Amino acid sequence: AQSVSQHNHHVILSEAASLELGCNYSYGGTVNLFWYVQYPGQHLQLLLKYFSGDPLVKGIKGFEAEFIKSKFSFNLRKPSVQWSDTAEYFCAVNAPTSGTYKYIFGTGTRLKVLA
Amino acid sequence: EAQVTQNPRYLITVTGKKLTVTCSQNMNHEYMSWYRQDPGLGLRQIYYSMNVEVTDKGDVPEGYKVSRKEKRNFPLILESPSPNQTSLYFCASSNIWGYEQYFGPGTRLTVT
Numbered sequence: 001a002q003s004v005s006q007h008n009h010h011v012i013l014s015e016a017a018s019l020e021l022g023c024n025y026s027y028g029g030t031v032n033l034f035w036y037v038q039y040p041g042q043h044l045q046l047l048l049k050y051f052s053g054d055p056l057v058k059g060i061k062g063f064e065a066e067f068i069k070s071k072f073s074f075n076l077r078k079p080s081v082q083w084s085d086t087a088e089y090f091c092a093v094n095a096p097t098s099g100t101y102k103y104i105f106g107t108g109t110r111l112k113v114l115a
Numbered sequence: 116e117a118q119v120t121q122n123p124r125y126l127i128t129v130t131g132k133k134l135t136v137t138c139s140q141n142m143n144h145e146y147m148s149w150y151r152q153d154p155g156l157g158l159r160q161i162y163y164s165m166n167v168e169v170t171d172k173g174d175v176p177e178g179y180k181v182s183r184k185e186k187r188n189f190p191l192i193l194e195s196p197s198p199n200q201t202s203l204y205f206c207a208s209s210n211i212w213g214y215e216q217y218f219g220p221g222t223r224l225t226v227t
Binding site: 006009032034036042043044045046049090092094096101102103104105106107108 | 146148150155156157158159160163165171173174205207212213214215216217218219220221
C-alpha cells in the first residue's frame with residue numbers, strides 16, 4: 001500500500017533561517033506529489049505540486065520542492081522563513097497507475113518560526 | 116468565488132444520534148472527498164467520489180456513509196456516531212482525480 005512519511009514532526013526556527021522539510025513516499029510507479037499548508041485555524045491550501053517535467057518546482061510564498069525519484073523523496077525548502085510561515089505542512093501523493101483513486105497524506109510537520 | 120463549503124462548522128452531539136455534515140462545491144469538480152484530521156495522524160481519507168453516483172472507500176470508512184446524487188454535493192453521514200469519531204473533518208474537491216484538491220473550512224465534531 002502507498003504511504004507517505006514526514007520525519008520531522010515539529011520544527012522550530014528563527015526568522016531568516018533556512019527550511020527543509022522531508023517527505024518520502026513508498027510507491028514505485030508514477031506519482032503526483034503535493035505540499036499543502038494549514039495556517040492556524042484555517043483549511044489546507046496548496047503550496048506546490050509536481051506532476052512531471054522539471055523535478056524542481058516552485059510554489060507560492062517562496063517555497064520550492066525537489067522530486068528525487070531515486071530516493072522517493074519530495075522535500076520542501078525555503079531559503080529564509082518568516083514568522084508568518086508558522087503553520088502545519090502536509091505532503092501528499094497519489095499514484096495514477098496504482099489502480100486506486102486515493103490521495104495519501106503524511107502526518108504533517110508543525111513549523112514554528114520565532115520572531 | 117470558487118469555494119468548498121461545509122456545514123455545520125462545529126457540532127457537539129451524543130453517541131448514537133445520527134448526523135449529516137454537508138459539503139458543496141461551486142467549481143463543477145468531478146472528484147470529491149472526505150478526510151478526518153487527528154493529531155499525530157495527519158489527514159486520512161474516509162470516502163471519495165469520482166463523479167455522480169460513483170463513490171468508494173478511502174482508508175478509514177468504518178462508521179461513515181456518503182452519497183453523491185448531485186455533482187456539487189457530497190454529504191457525510193454518521194448513522195450512529197461514537198466518541199472515536201470526534202475529529203476535525205474536511206471536505207475537498209478537484210477537477211478530476213489526480214489534480215490538486217481544494218479544501219473546505221472544516222467541521223469540528225465532538226461526540227460525547
